[in-house]
Amino acid sequence: MPIHFNNAGAGLMPPAVTQAMTGYLAEEAQGGAYETEQRHAETLEQGVYERLARVLDAPVDDIALFDSATRAWSSAVSHLPFAAGDRIWVTPYEYAGNLILWTELRRRLDLHIEVVPLLHDGDVDLDWMSAHIGDDVAFVSVPHVPSGCGIVTPVEEIGKILAPWRCLYGVDACQSVGQLPVSTASIGCDLLTAAGRKYLRGPRGTGFAAIGPRLRAQASPPFYDLHIADMVADDDYEVRTEGARQFEYAERGNPGVMGLDAAARHHLARSDGGPGPLRDAVREAVEGRPGTRLIDPGSVHAAIVTFTHDRVSPQDIRAGLRRRGVNVWIAQGSHTPLYMRTVGIEYAVRVSPHHYNSPADVETFAVALRDVLR
Numbered sequence: 001m002p003i004h005f006n007n008a009g010a011g012l013m014p015p016a017v018t019q020a021m022t023g024y025l026a027e028e029a030q031g032g033a034y035e036t037e038q039r040h041a042e043t044l045e046q047g048v049y050e051r052l053a054r055v056l057d058a059p060v061d062d063i064a065l066f067d068s069a070t071r072a073w074s075s076a077v078s079h080l081p082f083a084a085g086d087r088i089w090v091t092p093y094e095y096a097g098n099l100i101l102w103t104e105l106r107r108r109l110d111l112h113i114e115v116v117p118l119l120h121d122g123d124v125d126l127d128w129m130s131a132h133i134g135d136d137v138a139f140v141s142v143p144h145v146p147s148g149c150g151i152v153t154p155v156e157e158i159g160k161i162l163a164p165w166r167c168l169y170g171v172d173a174c175q176s177v178g179q180l181p182v183s184t185a186s187i188g189c190d191l192l193t194a195a196g197r198k199y200l201r202g203p204r205g206t207g208f209a210a211i212g213p214r215l216r217a218q219a220s221p222p223f224y225d226l227h228i229a230d231m232v233a234d235d236d237y238e239v240r241t242e243g244a245r246q247f248e249y250a251e252r253g254n255p256g257v258m259g260l261d262a263a264a265r266h267h268l269a270r271s272d273g274g275p276g277p278l279r280d281a282v283r284e285a286v287e288g289r290p291g292t293r294l295i296d297p298g299s300v301h302a303a304i305v306t307f308t309h310d311r312v313s314p315q316d317i318r319a320g321l322r323r324r325g326v327n328v329w330i331a332q333g334s335h336t337p338l339y340m341r342t343v344g345i346e347y348a349v350r351v352s353p354h355h356y357n358s359p360a361d362v363e364t365f366a367v368a369l370r371d372v373l374r
Contacts, residue, residue, distance in 0.1 A: 004327035008352035011201035020262035021255040048261040057183035058210035061243035069195040072209035079219045084110035092339040093146035137167040138243020145175035148336035151298030159188030190215040202263030210246035225250040275303035279352040285366035314347040320372035
């Protein structure tokens with residue numbers, strides 16, 4: 001089995017996750033999909049929400065399920081009542097999928113998208129935020145950890161700056177949930193989105209969000225599905241919840257939801273402290289090779305190490321490491337365009353260990369990298 005250092009793309013699912021999914025599929029095949037759903041209603045309608053609420057330190061009514069983090073983000077943000085002239089703050093580390101949505105909303109609604117500046121070391125300029133915040137800032141969008149490099153954004157400190165103001169605060173936590181402690185209560189955000197497949201080690205095709213009451217009170221979804229709404233007259237309907245599930249659709253892949261629940265259970269049962277020193281060991285292995293360039297902004301880092309080499313392309317490095325039994329991935333500059341363009345990165349190698357990796361895995365990676373870069 002290869003050493004898996006591509007957890008920022010998709011973590012390896014624990015046996016409990018695959019067993020939950022395949023067992024549910026077998027039940028559907030043998031006894032019917034509706035009947036299987038009914039047998040597992042406690043997990044599908046309640047348990048998974050309760051466990052994800054614990055993962056995010058959020059009220060259970062704030063939790064909603066989606067097929068991706070991008071769907072979660074767009075489902076919440078695109079239905080907010082922005083007005084012409086509203087200022088939207090993003091950082092240079094904003095994910096391109098979110099930027100596409102912001103660009104469309106800017107064109108449609110005449111919003112002003114402003115990029116929060118960075119300090120010389122790559123950290124977000126909190127003093128600038130404190131000095132420039134005002135009631136015309138409608139939304140602040142921050143990735144906890146961007147996909148292209150390992151900086152950890154100080155989301156709690158940002159939350160304290162924004163708390164007295166009317167702006168909504170959204171955090172993209174795709175790379176932090178399952179890797180770092182995440183608490184919506186401590187962050188003070190109105191929206192936090194994540195994918196099941198990354199450091200949480202759930203299946204692809206699953207995403208979830210904590211959508212807080214301030215955002216829910218302002219959003220106007222154009223449609224409410226039958227799991228939370230009823231036609232109460234020929235020309236009227238009634239929504240049965242004020243919770244975040246109003247943003248969901250009723251139809252979903254229940255095997256994936258069962259896998260996501262198993263991943264949340266597995267995460268909550270963990271007693272380790274996360275990747276910890278493995279990140280530093282990977283960084284040292286990369287930095288020690290002549291010709292490498294680390295893309296490593298900021299003063300606090302997660303377990304994502306991104307680099308290029310002056311002679312060997314990222315694609316060739318990935319292929320060479322794969323032949324030697326090590327999985328890494330290619331970080332595309334276009335996925336974090338506001339930052340990567342400024343540092344001249346089109347493609348880079350991304351190495352992302354997790355808690356199940358070992359120092360021996362890092363040593364194997366270091367030897368393989370040395371061979372590839374000869």
